[in-house]
Amino acid sequence: MARPEWRLLFAAVAAVLCATVWAQADTVGKVLDLTQQSQRAAADSQKRVEQLDDQTRAMLERYRAALWQTQQLNAYAEQLNGLLAEQQNELAALQQQSAELDRAGQDLLPLMLRMTDSLEQFIKLDLPFLKEERTQRIAALKQSLSDAQLSAGEKFRRLLEAYQIEIDYGRNLGVEQLRIGDSQMDVLRVGRVALYALSPDGAQAQVWDAAAARWQPLPRSARAQIREGIKMARELAPANLLELPVPVAVAQP
Template identity: 50%
Template sequence: MGQALNTAEQAQRAAAASQTRVDQLDDQTRALLERFRAASWQAQQLTVYADQLEEIATRQADEKQSLQRQIEAMQRTEAELLPLMLRMLDTLARFVEMDLPFLATERRERLDNLERLMSDPEATLAEKYRRLLEAYQIEVDYGRGLGAERAEVDGRVVDQLRVGRLALFALTLEADRAWRWDAESGQWVDADSGLARSIRQGLRMARDTAPAGLLVLPVAAAEAVQP
């Protein structure tokens, strides 16, 4: 009877040990499964990240090629546009030289500044083009309305009156002598003394010290354009 009890007790202990080992194996299995799942998730994340990096690298390569093409296009544009702007500047300079002799210092300084700008390697092509167009616009605006400035004619200080680009007159400060610019001869000639009043009125209008009104002044007739 005692032997049978010992045998049963041993069997129970063996079963308990076996269960313990099973439980341990089950715990290890669950731990390994969790580690496998974590590793799989990390692998998936790394795969997604690698795909994203590849896509980013592809886009960067495309952008680099696009930028390179733009740079090359800009270089070609600069090579073509800069000579054109230089020709435009030369045309403007010749026009100023042949135009009525008004605001000579201001206009010459503007041309000199443009010449320096065109040869400045630090200045952008856009800035050069903008300033050149600005100079052209200023010259266009000179042809509209009246202009007045203090100058010197025949050694006397005078007030000059510009009527657009049609005519240029000068009047001494004492209003005792008047001139008009003769474009054909390229020099000042005496004007009819009766013009002094109109010139003086035009000067006041140009300086906004008198309201706009009708001026009676001789201007050169426009020449017909030859076909």
């Protein structure tokens, strides 16, 4: 058996060894913990670096997009400046032309008034068709010529339009209803050559005698041709040749 002092020595050595082992194990654990913390910190740092890199890349893309848009806007602004300069030049030219037209309009107004009076007199001496319509057109034309809000060009356009309408009357057929005597009759206008009247029942036919300024009766043979002309004027029959008596103009002494 071992001596008591040796047992005490062994026990002391064992205690020292155990304490050393526990101390080393605790140190290793701390080292491992520090290593894991360092790794986690490094991973976090890497993530932050990657996030910063993504943000920097996104900011760079936005900067490039903004720079490109700025270049496009500058180019567009240059184009607009050119167009604006052209429009300003055109506006100045139009204003000058307008001023010239206004001055010319003042000189043309007496002529337009004389032309209107001549047209009115012509209508009074013409065949008596569409009296109300033509009289109202002359009245509206006179009112336009006295309207200070209308330009000279617009006044002249309306005057020419009235003349054109009167010219067109001489190129086509027309029909209207008029009361002649005690009867309501269909009146056929053949250009400006003659006016023919036919009763609705076809029993009466007349022609306007411009020299006598009155309606004269026509023979029965003219009724069918007048009826055909009325259909043509109303576009109910195709255009065709009409055989109708034409009043002879008499020279004024």
